[in-house]
Amino acid sequence: MSIAIPKITLARRPVVTKILESRKDELLITGLGAPTWDVASVSDHQNNFYLWGGMGGAVSTGLGLALAKPERRVLVFTGDGEMLMGLGSLATVAVQKPKNFAVIVLDNERYGETGMQKTATASGVDLSLVARGVGFHIARTIWTLDELSEATNEIYSAHGPVFYDVKVQRSDDPMVLPE
Amino acid sequence: MVESVSWSDKVFSVLCEAEVKQVAYVPDAGHQRLIKLCIDYNEIKHVPLTSEQEGIALLGGAWLGGERGALLMQSSGVGNVINMLSVPNECRFPLLMIVTMRGEWAEFNPWQIPMGQAVETTLKAMGVIVLRAAEECLISETVSSASKLAFEGGRMVAVLISQRALGQKDWNK
Amino acid sequence: MLFRRDAVHKILEKRENSAVVTGIGNASHDVASAGDHPLNMYLFGVMGGAVMTAFGVALAQPERRVVVITGDGEVLAGIGSLATVGVERPSNLSIIVLDNQVYGATGGQLTHTAAGVDLVGIARASGIVNSVLIKDQKGLERALPEVYEKPGPYLAVVEVSPQSAPRVDVPKDGTFTARRFRSAINQEIKDHG
Numbered sequence: 001m002s003i004a005i006p007k008i009t010l011a012r013r014p015v016v017t018k019i020l021e022s023r024k025d026e027l028l029i030t031g032l033g034a035p036t037w038d039v040a041s042v043s044d045h046q047n048n049f050y051l052w053g054g055m056g057g058a059v060s061t062g063l064g065l066a067l068a069k070p071e072r073r074v075l076v077f078t079g080d081g082e083m084l085m086g087l088g089s090l091a092t093v094a095v096q097k098p099k100n101f102a103v104i105v106l107d108n109e110r111y112g113e114t115g116m117q118k119t120a121t122a123s124g125v126d127l128s129l130v131a132r133g134v135g136f137h138i139a140r141t142i143w144t145l146d147e148l149s150e151a152t153n154e155i156y157s158a159h160g161p162v163f164y165d166v167k168v169q170r171s172d173d174p175m176v177l178p179e
Numbered sequence: 180m181v182e183s184v185s186w187s188d189k190v191f192s193v194l195c196e197a198e199v200k201q202v203a204y205v206p207d208a209g210h211q212r213l214i215k216l217c218i219d220y221n222e223i224k225h226v227p228l229t230s231e232q233e234g235i236a237l238l239g240g241a242w243l244g245g246e247r248g249a250l251l252m253q254s255s256g257v258g259n260v261i262n263m264l265s266v267p268n269e270c271r272f273p274l275l276m277i278v279t280m281r282g283e284w285a286e287f288n289p290w291q292i293p294m295g296q297a298v299e300t301t302l303k304a305m306g307v308i309v310l311r312a313a314e315e316c317l318i319s320e321t322v323s324s325a326s327k328l329a330f331e332g333g334r335m336v337a338v339l340i341s342q343r344a345l346g347q348k349d350w351n352k
Numbered sequence: 353m354l355f356r357r358d359a360v361h362k363i364l365e366k367r368e369n370s371a372v373v374t375g376i377g378n379a380s381h382d383v384a385s386a387g388d389h390p391l392n393m394y395l396f397g398v399m400g401g402a403v404m405t406a407f408g409v410a411l412a413q414p415e416r417r418v419v420v421i422t423g424d425g426e427v428l429a430g431i432g433s434l435a436t437v438g439v440e441r442p443s444n445l446s447i448i449v450l451d452n453q454v455y456g457a458t459g460g461q462l463t464h465t466a467a468g469v470d471l472v473g474i475a476r477a478s479g480i481v482n483s484v485l486i487k488d489q490k491g492l493e494r495a496l497p498e499v500y501e502k503p504g505p506y507l508a509v510v511e512v513s514p515q516s517a518p519r520v521d522v523p524k525d526g527t528f529t530a531r532r533f534r535s536a537i538n539q540e541i542k543d544h545g
Contacts, residue, residue, distance in 0.1 A: 027244075049243055056263070060228075060232075060236035060237045061236040061237065061239050063226070063237055063240060064201060064240025064243070064246075065241070066244075067224050068200070068201070068240070068243070068245055069245070086236075088229025089228075089229065092226060092227065092237075095227060271527045333525050
């Protein structure tokens with residue numbers, strides 16, 4: 001059976017801008033690489049903790065923070081490559097059931113810092129299905145602006161843990177150094 | 180049955196006194212009792228991991244959120260944490276690891292030997308202060324000392340509990 | 353005789369945006385007890401480095417007054433630094449030495465100043481022309497404007513009673529205090545380099 005794969009039309013910076021428009025006092029963890037540049041360029045903030053190493057650790061770092069601060073919402077922004085390296089951490093999160101926890105993967109299906117090699121998501125590995133499989137409360141792949149709008153509300157207020165694999169185009173956005 | 184207080188119970192008290200609130204682990208037979216004590220205690224959030232490096236990152240997040248934690252693992256798991264140690268190293272997160280050793284004393288499984296022999300060198304290479312508890316009676320005071328170095332000194336510290344101190348278990352049980 | 357806490361609090365009243373470096377021991381507690389401040393850099397662990405550390409800051413921040421508050425034992429351990437300061441003459445550096453004549457943190461053993469070693473004399477001989485001895489409240493009040501306004505380098509040995517003061521919670525995480533100090537001192541610096 002052949003399934004039509006939607007075309008990727010969303011661009012990463014506008015996606016991050018849209019999501020972070022509504023931020024208030026949420027705590028953000030960003031995975032190394034492009035997500036760190038994206039968040040820093042759109043919304044540098046004292047409540048952001050940027051990872052520049054420890055690939056695979058973004059979700060786990062966010063979990064430790066979410067467990068320590070149950071009254072605060074924790075958002076983890078990361079990339080597909082980084083998420084794949086810490087895939088098991090999704091299971092660890094699901095077992096803990098943190099209500100205050102959201103993961104947003106900016107999925108361009110590429111390892112951005114090392115020459116744009118394809119990641120597993122380029123070959124059909126479905127991250128949101130993995131998240132659903134381990135037991136995330138909500139887990140969806142986002143392809144369109146409408147889906148993104150709907151997801152944005154959930155990111156801030158849905159009972160967690162929630163997971164969004166946002167398919168974004170490959171691009172060459174300027175690498176803004178977070179301060 | 181009256182049992183003498185095990186090292187695990189003493190270490191559990193040390194962790195409670197140090198106000199540890201998150202305990203992460205990949206289950207290990209040597210840590211069985213300590214893990215159970217943490218699971219049964221409401222004031223500690225116990226986090227079973229799919230791989231040990233998650234624990235390093237988790238405890239960084241915990242510290243960012245104001246809480247102390249500890250990572251319990253077997254020596255084989257140390258191999259899984261090496262790169263993730265860059266994060267607490269660079270960011271100066273306190274880190275307490277309690278490692279049950281394999282591959283060094285009456286080890287029946289040769290596959291445990293490589294990592295068992297490499298634990299101390301690899302941890303030290305990443306800047307971790309390594310303390311060893313070579314006998315059962317020294318375990319809890321070593322963990323206590325390590326917790327002070329970690330939480331009051333702001334350092335990465337690992338306590339290696341010697342395989343000899345754990346006793347020769349019959350793994351076939 | 354002057355009580356160390358009161359003397360230090362009095363000195364710090366007019367600090368405004370001066371940077372303060374403290375020497376290991378009682379001086380850190382004296383300064384912290386007046387209120388922790390991002391422009392305080394508390395040194396721990398090593399004797400003898402306070403004056404030079406403050407000097408480095410003074411060179412980097414020519415528009416800002418830098419005050420180092422330390423003890424007689426600590427200054428004695430780095431006595432050569434007075435010569436370095438005396439030769440370079442940083443005009444924005446003030447050195448306050450609280451002289452209680454004992455090593456406070458180690459059981460109160462007498463320091464060399466108890467046997468007559470004259471720190472003011474050494475400072476003047478090292479080239480720090482503005483070196484004074486303060487023995488009482490009047491002397492302190494007279495000296496105060498000079499700490500902050502007189503072109504330095506300035507050194508004041510403040511004789512204080514050996515009576516110890518309660519220890520306070522001084523931040524001991526050097527990474528934290530160093531970066532906090534650095535970022536307070538220069539709003540533009542956000543990174544290692």
